[in-house]
Amino acid sequence: MGFGRGKVILLGEHSVVHGSPAIAMGISRGISAVARAAEEDLLTLSPWGLQVRPRSDGSEPLEQAFAIVLGTYSNRPPLRVDVQVDLPSGAGLGCSAALGVAIFDAIDGALRISRSREELGRMAHEWEEVFHGSPSGIDNMAAAVGGVLRYRKGAPLKPLSLARPLRVVVAHSGERSKTKEMVSLVARQLASNPARVHDKFDDVSDLVDEAEVALSIGDMRTLGRLLNWNHGILSSLLLSTPKVEDLCRLARAHGALGAKVTGAGGGGCIVALAEDGEHAHRIRDVLGSRSFVDEVRQ
Ligand code: MEV
Numbered sequence: 001m002g003f004g005r006g007k008v009i010l011l012g013e014h015s016v017v018h019g020s021p022a023i024a025m026g027i028s029r030g031i032s033a034v035a036r037a038a039e040e041d042l043l044t045l046s047p048w049g050l051q052v053r054p055r056s057d058g059s060e061p062l063e064q065a066f067a068i069v070l071g072t073y074s075n076r077p078p079l080r081v082d083v084q085v086d087l088p089s090g091a092g093l094g095c096s097a098a099l100g101v102a103i104f105d106a107i108d109g110a111l112r113i114s115r116s117r118e119e120l121g122r123m124a125h126e127w128e129e130v131f132h133g134s135p136s137g138i139d140n141m142a143a144a145v146g147g148v149l150r151y152r153k154g155a156p157l158k159p160l161s162l163a164r165p166l167r168v169v170v171a172h173s174g175e176r177s178k179t180k181e182m183v184s185l186v187a188r189q190l191a192s193n194p195a196r197v198h199d200k201f202d203d204v205s206d207l208v209d210e211a212e213v214a215l216s217i218g219d220m221r222t223l224g225r226l227l228n229w230n231h232g233i234l235s236s237l238l239l240s241t242p243k244v245e246d247l248c249r250l251a252r253a254h255g256a257l258g259a260k261v262t263g264a265g266g267g268g269c270i271v272a273l274a275e276d277g278e279h280a281h282r283i284r285d286v287l288g289s290r291s292f293v294d295e296v297r298q
Pocket residue numbers: 009012013014015016017092094132134135136137138139179183263264
């Protein structure tokens with residue numbers, strides 16, 4: 001069985017596309033896949049009612065991406081890959097990266113190929129490019145490796161150790177978030193006013209550095225404040241929506257140490273930091289049925 005995790009970005013989305021660092025957390029929910037030898041190459045995504053055949057010149061991104069995956073394996077039999085999805089798509093939770101990692105992982109399993117989770121994450125980068133153009137790579141690494149990671153393009157991946165378990169609530173605004181469009185929105189702002197946007201990216205880099213320290217000493221109050229500040233910067237880049245703002249406000253009003261939009265923004269999910277497990281469940285109850293609790297102990 002192959003598995004790719006969903007993720008939440010705790011700090012640094014978007015600036016990470018332009019070379020700044022970011023911190024992501026792999027969540028328990030994700031995508032599972034099973035691969036086996038079959039009569040023809042076929043990818044089934046039954047929760048979405050899809051059957052996909054690989055086509056490198058295909059009009060559908062899934063056809064192209066599946067062709068890329070299969071093209072990386074030589075001397076293989078035709079393969080059927082069946083996928084189960086426990087992650088909303090278009091929610092900022094790294095669904096496409098989790099799917100890519102799960103499929104590579106399942107095929108590795110079927111062909112008895114063993115490789116590290118980090119290598120698996122790197123392999124899924126090309127898959128992500130089909131969907132998002134020029135992804136930073138943080139989603140595929142978090143999907144493969146999990147835990148809490150500091151990521152910067154071109155730098156070694158840094159798993160972070162935590163002094164205290166990290167408990168978060170993830171809540172969906174109900175609005176679909178489109179990564180490619182949101183990344184272009186930021187790129188346009190960067191092109192029209194580079195100094196202003198670079199200043200913001202520099203501020204986010206500082207927040208990421210401070211968050212790494214806060215995690216290492218278990219200072220969750222400071223971490224929460226850093227999340228709030230990062231949210232303010234993302235809002236100033238037009239990445240929030242009224243529904244996202246409402247969710248963040250509600251989470252903070254119920255004691256969340258911090259709350260922010262997570263992932264591409266323009267809808268999708270927020271992540272709120274709780275004091276402990278019980279507090280996380282109380283916040284989840286307030287945020288409603290489209291929310292869930294996750295944690296990392298490390
Ligand atoms: C999407 O989960 C995160 C973004 O920073 C895009 C990327 O890093 O590729 C918006």
